[in-house]
């Protein structure tokens with residue numbers, strides 16, 4: 148690993164340690180705030196800059212490149228605004244995600260809509276706004292045909308293909324398997340010819356999109372997906388006799404190193420790999436769209452939870468904390484696929500020294516599988532300490548799961564405060580119990596008892 152990555156990893160860990168201590172000191176964490184999400188603003192800015200620099204280094208000057216952050220990874224408006232300021236757009240896949248991107252001020256021409264289940268209303272709105280749309284399947288393309296006929300649009304339009312290059316180590320996040328639900332499956336009989344004809348018949352189709360998968364897909368396989376997509380674009384343009392496809396959307400999916408601090412693979416390494424294996428893509432004939440999510444945010448988020456009780460059972464030590472399935476759903480339900488690093492802090496938020504003891508780090512939910520980590524060697528967590536689940540800035544605390552009616556924790560961004568301390572900004576308020584009652588039908592308490600009762604209509 149190169150020196151710069153090592154140094155960046157050390158610095159990130161140091162920023163996180165300081166933030167945990169400051170969060171305890173400033174009362175963002177404590178007996179009355181037993182769990183919180185922390186976001187490293189410095190780190191997010193650096194990742195955004197690294198992404199842009201990585202691709203700038205391999206494309207000819209002047210090549211249009213849009214890095215659209217996959218909003219589903221961290222659907223928080225202040226994060227999308229921070230990324231916008233760092234030159235990153237938004238990839239959205241639902242009306243809610245589009246609304247978040249717009250609330251963050253991401254312009255239409257820096258937004259891409261990719262969902263597999265877009266309704267006519269969603270498509271109409273996207274085309275009216277001028278947002279790029281990638282059609283997932285022939286039926287969606289029919290709908291686009293009708294919309295394009297009925298009104299002119301500034302939206303760049305394309306088709307999503309599934310290059311069927313195979314899956315990675317996690318089935319649920321592999322999108323280029325033979326039978327994936329996404330895009331037009333290119334290797335199916337007749338599919339490639341259908342795609343080519345679709346373009347030849349529609350001069351307004353100018354983009355081609357593939358997203359080969361997320362965590363668990365090695366960069367080499369992502370690169371093969373991009374190579375297949377590039378080859379198809381070349382074939383279409385050749386048969387069209389012109390450069391009809393002017394932009395390739397290569398999706399996201401760069402995996403995150405959940406086993407250690409370092410950011411590996413880096414964007415720079417991935418961009419170089421792409422440039423080496425698919426050189427034509429970087430010859431200046433194509434604009435580029437990327438859609439990275441996890442790799443931009445994961446390393447910059449930390450869930451910190453107070454240890455409410457420390458106990459033992461059957462010889463195993465167990466720290467019962469306030470972070471479990473509600474903030475780390477994938478880890479709890481599929482611990483083999485989604486292991487998380489855990490860091491131990493004392494009651495003042497200072498890193499706990501050893502010796503290490505094998506223990507379980509449990510969450511607050513009422514089922515025995517609610518474990519952040521099982522049989523993990525860590526400095527012994529005691530009552531009043533804090534356990535931190537690292538690398539949880541994407542697909543974790545922003546993806547609350549309402550099991551046991553546990554409240555959504557507050558999320559706070561942190562950065563140096565300008566006088567050698569740590570400053571915090573609220574990204575999302577902690578949910579209140581009143582809000583939990585309201586969203587659980589609190590306003591309709593009588594709804595079922597009065598339904599069909601004598602005297603009611």
Ligand SMILES: *Cc1c(COP(=O)(O)O)cnc(C)c1O
Nearest residue numbers: 217358361399400438439440441
């Ligand atoms: C989820 C998704 C992404 C982002 O994937 P990451 O693994 O978070 O980088 C990009 N594009 C599409 C179409 C997606 O569904």
